[in-house]
Amino acid sequence: MPQLDFDVITLGHGSGGILTSKLLAAGVFDLLKNPLLDTHHDGAVFELSGPLAFSTDSYVISPIFFPGGNIGELAVNGTVNDLAMCGAVPKYLSLSFIIEEGLPMSEFWEILVAIKFAAERAGVSIVTGDTKVVEKGKGDKIFINTSGIGQVHPQAKISTTYIQPGDKLIVSGYVATHGIAIMSVREGLDFETDLVSDTVNLNHAVKSLLDEFGSAIHLLRDPTRGGVATVLNEIARDCSLGIDIMQEQIPVLDDVAGACELLGLDPLYVANEGIFLALVAADVADQVLTKLRETDVGKQAAIIGEVVPEHPAQVVLTSRIGGKRVVNMLVGEQLPRIC
Amino acid sequence: MPQLDFDVITLGHGSGGILTSKLLAAGVFDLLKNPLLDTHHDGAVFELSGPLAFSTDSYVISPIFFPGGNIGELAVNGTVNDLAMCGAVPKYLSLSFIIEEGLPMSEFWEILVAIKFAAERAGVSIVTGDTKVVEKGKGDKIFINTSGIGQVHPQAKISTTYIQPGDKLIVSGYVATHGIAIMSVREGLDFETDLVSDTVNLNHAVKSLLDEFGSAIHLLRDPTRGGVATVLNEIARDCSLGIDIMQEQIPVLDDVAGACELLGLDPLYVANEGIFLALVAADVADQVLTKLRETDVGKQAAIIGEVVPEHPAQVVLTSRIGGKRVVNMLVGEQLPRIC
Amino acid sequence: MKFLTEYRDPEVVESYVGELHKITTRPWTIMEVCGGQTHSLVKNGLLDLLPENVRMVHGPGCPVCVTPVHLIDKAVYLAEEKGVIMCSFGDMIRVPGSRKSLLEAKAGGADVRILYSPLEAVKIAQQHPDREVVFFAVGFETTAPANALSVVHAQRLGLTNYSILASHVLVPPAIDAVMNDEDVRIQGFLAAGHVCTIMGISEYYGLVEKHKIPMVVTGFEPVDLLQGILMTVRQLEAGRATLENQYSRVVPAEGNPEAQRVIQQVFEVTDREWRGIGTIPHSGLEVRPELAAFDANRKFSVSIPKVPECVDCIAGQVLKGIKKPYECSQFGKKCTPENPLGAPMVSSEGACAAYFHFSGVGL
């Protein structure tokens, strides 16, 4: 950590004046340096040719440091993954902070370092950014927005319009891990667990699938907020087909299952990071699964369902005991239940 | 305003579930619709070829409705202008909300409408977005991030490296108007004025200058946070030349001058929107000025200074009475003075 | 997880389902009293596996659903106007009062906290000696010991800033009230296993005899429910009406004497209004007068006008099993989990919400 004059971030650091400038020069620019990084606040300029993918997300997670990571790597991975879900190879990110007065400089630094390494792992450059500071009580330590640009993979043909009955639904890893890891440290709900968030960049795994299977990958989605259930409902709605899933096949860690039992939550509605859903042509599904399991992030991948012509726009789950039920979208926040 | 089930935004609207989906479908997507608008949260895909400019900014202004505008149009204009400052023609924007629980739906709608019209005026499409909701007391009504992509103008050669001694410094309009308009409605400082923020998109004016003068425009900057003084210091530092400015030539509205006297503020340090600074080759400076004054946004444009080989990295002001002084960067926030 | 996983075994489920199909010869209507059982039936797709002749009716057993509107209004008032830290369970804070829910009060800036346990609320009271902390203590007999314990803990710690807003209801009087309604056509009951864990089963003998109806104390896992239904149908098919205990692994006949003692210590029985049903005599618990200092009802003087319930909502009939949620004119239309008109649409335990979530509208 560089020697900075202040222990905490103050309003002055967001004023656009000399404090902002010092913070950027000593911290951000130095750490994230790359030839394109815009050091004068207006924007970055680079050569890139389309088709391009463009995505944005703001990260408001609490706590900002959680088992397995922090908001910084989450912010990088999140946008990298959204680009990957578009079938793109992520290239450039923007990075924008909204910091609440009083954030310890050491925590800001730790977040910056996490951002740096996450960007390196994903192979993206952070080329432009922004820093705002809001008064104490008008923010929540730090919010981060990342936006990203990627180049669509030449073989990618990702769209709900390519989905057909018979397509297999693959999930790349354990479901609900991230959401439960976060909940484990929330006031009033906290429990002990070794569980850590699985936040990670998925772009390399996705690229290797696209390299090999190209247009046989019909859709990619990362089931973040709202969980698997919500994303599957969106897909079913968008393609006007039904989706059947098998509860038995859905990978869930023991700790996650335990926490869900205790709090009365359904893992299908819990937020995820670090996993994705793929709808792939039935004839390559097993090969895709094999390939995915060879990647770092896909060791627990599983085929959990398929697209069906019945019950269009609905997701139907066959429970562990063989009963069927409709899986709706999440309503409101998932709150722990007494009953 | 469409019929929505809720009067205020609640946490559920940011959960990623059905409330988010309804809010987006009934509000955002419908209002901002365009062929590229990504309606499934991951990202937008489009054709575009470089060189490209990429910029981001988060908007945290308080109050969110202020004389002359609201945070929505500010967020669009701000990123459009940053792209224009890169010499680019802005094309696509991302739009990301961080909303504090309890924001009246009617206010959100008003902001959305302002965003729609600002985007139309600027000729940009909003193609991807995000909506988060944070608990009451963990935000400040609404924060907005916009990121944008533009195509660099084929004739543009914008960089501090092109700046030469003799270059003229042009400001496109009245200085400090926006910052003082905002301050006029701050608790504890408020005063009465007809002043309204001059937030506006500058890209059309900039494009007309680049069309005609191309590489004779050496640098463009919008002096937002930190004001004119801070931006000029950054430029002087980056090009290792001096900048001389003439207090007498700097256009300031009477109301702004009055408020600055009253609160002990220096207009050079007050935040701006809707104006830009240009450093242009001396031989075309008058023509640029004439052209700029023909545009909607440049009627008050003035040549306020020039680049000099003396006092490198420093900005020197010749005061109205003929005295010289160094103009430093802003330190911290500008606060009203008692003395 | 031991004692859970084995009760979800597909083979065991299959053998129970098979037996149930084998012995069912006529249509039977059985009410599962408890919302937790409703939840399990729909979540596990059990309804899909039952014989057509076995019709399950969802009872009033969701404590957050039957909490009267005026108590929610009071909780909102305390949070908004008295500035208390209002704590409760996650599903309680979404239930609409006459003006708003606690979640909406929170959206408006009130300090409302979602807790896993009332004992956490006592800790919050300890941490904030300068603030009043109120736990909105809803629940059936199962939750009463925990809510009572929170008062005991607060007393032990000498806290003067902790109180509970009790909305405690009792199951046996509710079953009696359901059966007393002449429109009700229930032929058998699954009694709520976790309530009986606390209170034991003796209270139910009188009900079985009075209403000549089979009753089986039942657990919550798929195999538990199937066994409970099977035991009920066996009685019905055989023309018997007795009390049986499917859930003996956690329900001793005498219940939990320690828990009964702490309930006695803190609460006393009172008449109680049930949302959607009306007042049922001796069907609730309130804080004993000698503990008035821990009773938010007595500690804070709040007078809020009583507001009539929504006229379109047929929650009362749904809770009594007279109508199914989809027979309500508003179900899935004006009334959805995002914007519930009545209590049973609120908690995912609620009969209307359970149908909405897991069955899909119109399925």
Place this chain on the structure above:
Amino acid sequence: MKFLTEYRDPEVVESYVGELHKITTRPWTIMEVCGGQTHSLVKNGLLDLLPENVRMVHGPGCPVCVTPVHLIDKAVYLAEEKGVIMCSFGDMIRVPGSRKSLLEAKAGGADVRILYSPLEAVKIAQQHPDREVVFFAVGFETTAPANALSVVHAQRLGLTNYSILASHVLVPPAIDAVMNDEDVRIQGFLAAGHVCTIMGISEYYGLVEKHKIPMVVTGFEPVDLLQGILMTVRQLEAGRATLENQYSRVVPAEGNPEAQRVIQQVFEVTDREWRGIGTIPHSGLEVRPELAAFDANRKFSVSIPKVPECVDCIAGQVLKGIKKPYECSQFGKKCTPENPLGAPMVSSEGACAAYFHFSGVGL
């Protein structure tokens, strides 16, 4: 703007500058007492226009700069530990105490508000009857009526939650203290126009006679300052030492009797510590004992250890005009406006900050 713009007229400036150059024959050292004058001198580039022989020295006339560290510590303590709404002027909240400034306390969550006027603080107290509101009432004679009025208003409104933390200093005793220092080499004074607007000019006759030094009551605009300097230099060149009033358009000889009355009503004279200078007898104002209810010093019992001032900082010598800011070893190095070591680097009025901002380090 009338009464401002005409005093910035470049032609008038030029004629005054010309006259000043014409009559100055020897080096003269003149102190402008008031920080507002310092500010105007540097902001308008006036120092650039003066004859080399006229050397201006910046005096102790910045009320936020001379506020003692322990009072700032007390304000921080009240904001952080007593939970008061601490209000003050924008430049005051940036001044460092021994641990932190009010701005940093605000960053840490304290409720610190920046106001244009103490009368606004009274309004805040009215709006928050459940909170204590304290106005950190710094200032010279000029600000004393406004701060006193805030107490009068609060009293009139019957507020019991409003008080001021007074740090009021008086100019004449400070001038006397400066001149009593044997290292001081000041030959003339520009007296502070706005202070005299309140108090009139009679207090300065004694100082002129005692120290045999010319003194000119001077305004703040470029022409005002040039005229004031010219009048001083004319006296010096002529060997005279009298009191003159350059700023008669707002300074009547008798001052403002109404303002003096309200000061009398609320405050009484006391010995006062000046940051960087030390205690000067009869140089401050404190709230009268009969108004103790409005005196934060008496209302809140706060005992904070007194911390010695920074050893590297030569603020005292700078404030007395013995040294220029750039003669300080820390100026522009460890001590900058973002991270001030001493008071004169804090407010843009402060001598060190004024030099840093407008002259550029090393210029």
Place this chain on the structure above:
Amino acid sequence: MCLAIPGKIKSIDYQYNGAVKMAKILFGGITKEASLEMVPHAEIGDYVLVHVGVAISVVNEEEAQKTFRYLEEIGELDELVEASQIDRHDGPGLDQ
């Protein structure tokens, strides 16, 4: 109503100067604290049923098996005799 799940007692400690018996309880890998005041005889290794932070019952392992023998038993029973009313105090319906 009344979400309650069984967990295994991992450790026991006392709070409020020994007045309150608390336990750390394992639920499929995660650990959560719960009060043992309602089950004073529960020991480390026991499975207890926990509801909103309070253990309300010790799971009876023997009784737990009955569900898996029930179908067999009623098969045997059916073969033997037509089941008669189970009486109030010790019929198999109550004890199993």
Place this chain on the structure above:
Amino acid sequence: MCLAIPGKIKSIDYQYNGAVKMAKILFGGITKEASLEMVPHAEIGDYVLVHVGVAISVVNEEEAQKTFRYLEEIGELDELVEASQIDRHDGPGLDQ
């Protein structure tokens, strides 16, 4: 110290049941409220010097002109006599 600037009284009203005289004051186009309690005789149209929300002085238009005649006057004065000490109560130094 003591940032105070002159503004023109636009309107006057009374607060606290007539006890406090307040004014709206124009400063180069903007309007700000200030107390007139320290300048009770100030009228609409007068220029008052305002410091932190309180008018502390009415600007004297006649005195205001003296600055612009001063150089002339001292020129004439210099020609006439060598200036003598200005005495305490009515010398030109005080009155100008």
